[in-house]
Amino acid sequence: MEKNKQHLKNKLGLLGWLGGGRYGMERYAYALHRLTGLGLLTYFILHIFVTGTRIAGPQAWQQTMQSFSTPWFKFGEFLIFVCFAYHGLNGLRLGITELGLMLGKPARPIYPYRSSVLRQRPFFVVVMILVAAMIVIGGTDFYLLNR
Amino acid sequence: MRESTLWFWHLLAGAVILILLALHMTIMHLDDLMGLLGLSHGDPIDQKIVFARSQQVFFMITYILLLGAALYHGLYGLRTILFELTLSRTLERTVNIILTVSGLALFVYGAYAAAVIYLMKEVQP
Numbered sequence: 001m002e003k004n005k006q007h008l009k010n011k012l013g014l015l016g017w018l019g020g021g022r023y024g025m026e027r028y029a030y031a032l033h034r035l036t037g038l039g040l041l042t043y044f045i046l047h048i049f050v051t052g053t054r055i056a057g058p059q060a061w062q063q064t065m066q067s068f069s070t071p072w073f074k075f076g077e078f079l080i081f082v083c084f085a086y087h088g089l090n091g092l093r094l095g096i097t098e099l100g101l102m103l104g105k106p107a108r109p110i111y112p113y114r115s116s117v118l119r120q121r122p123f124f125v126v127v128m129i130l131v132a133a134m135i136v137i138g139g140t141d142f143y144l145l146n147r
Numbered sequence: 148m149r150e151s152t153l154w155f156w157h158l159l160a161g162a163v164i165l166i167l168l169a170l171h172m173t174i175m176h177l178d179d180l181m182g183l184l185g186l187s188h189g190d191p192i193d194q195k196i197v198f199a200r201s202q203q204v205f206f207m208i209t210y211i212l213l214l215g216a217a218l219y220h221g222l223y224g225l226r227t228i229l230f231e232l233t234l235s236r237t238l239e240r241t242v243n244i245i246l247t248v249s250g251l252a253l254f255v256y257g258a259y260a261a262a263v264i265y266l267m268k269e270v271q272p
């Protein structure tokens with residue numbers, strides 16, 4: 001309790017969570033990672049119960065699926081796909097950099113300084129391009145190749 | 148358990164999810180593209196196909212693995228977010244208990260469903 005009292009309050013409120021301030025694009029990547037993580041978690045918990053209706057047999061399953069076959073649900077599923085593409089690939093980047101990889105060798109801080117954030121930036125850009133490519137591939141399947 | 152251990156499991160679970168969820172998404176949502184490559188036949192949520200899949204050992208096991216990994220990863224992530232609100236010790240403990248109990252309950256339910264459907268007699272392909 002005592003220890004916790006020393007923490008500063010989040011005076012900026014929602015902006016403190018979502019805003020990038022002077023931290024650059026990785027700070028927005030973090031906010032989006034958090035948002036997509038929570039989105040995936042919400043969907044996933046509902047998904048456990050929806051797919052659980054298979055316990056009641058094929059008919060029950062068919063009925064459940066029919067009630068979800070509207071354009072809005074389809075769009076929702078596409079959003080989940082987008083969340084997966086972003087959160088999964090960006091998560092891979094986070095895991096790799098948090099383990100100390102892709103940050104270059106440690107060196108003396110000589111002016112002009114290059115922070116770790118800058119050292120991983122090319123990697124970040126490549127990952128974002130891959131995310132965009134996956135979204136295009138997913139969008140093609142969801143909306144252009146309908147059987 | 149040490150915080151760094153819990154975090155490491157979160158990262159490891161993320162790696163497991165990345166592989167299994169990519170497979171899941173490919174089967175469920177990239178079915179048309181896979182069809183063009185001759186790797187998918189028919190609507191992946193059609194009941195016959197769904198049950199045929201659920202009754203293969205491979206899918207039964209990987210579904211349960213993905214269920215466990217995603218529950219741990221997602222709920223630990225939620226815990227991280229909640230703890231960043233600088234909760235009191237009591238609240239931190241309450242969050243731990245609620246997340247652990249609901250995570251275990253969801254795991255038992257999901258794993259039970261996967262096993263029951265795997266063993267279902269009347270829809271054997």
Ligand code: HEM
Nearest residue numbers: 034037038040041088091092094095161164165221224225
């Ligand atoms: C597709 C594979 C996935 C990978 C590679 C991945 C990776 C990660 C990583 C590296 C983090 C941040 C950990 C850190 O900063 O130390 C994270 C956070 C999180 N993930 Fe995932 N994840 C994946 C899928 C999922 C899924 C399916 C869910 C939902 C069930 C989820 C929910 C979350 C949540 C809620 C957070 C916390 C966000 C935060 O702290 O801001 N993730 N993930």
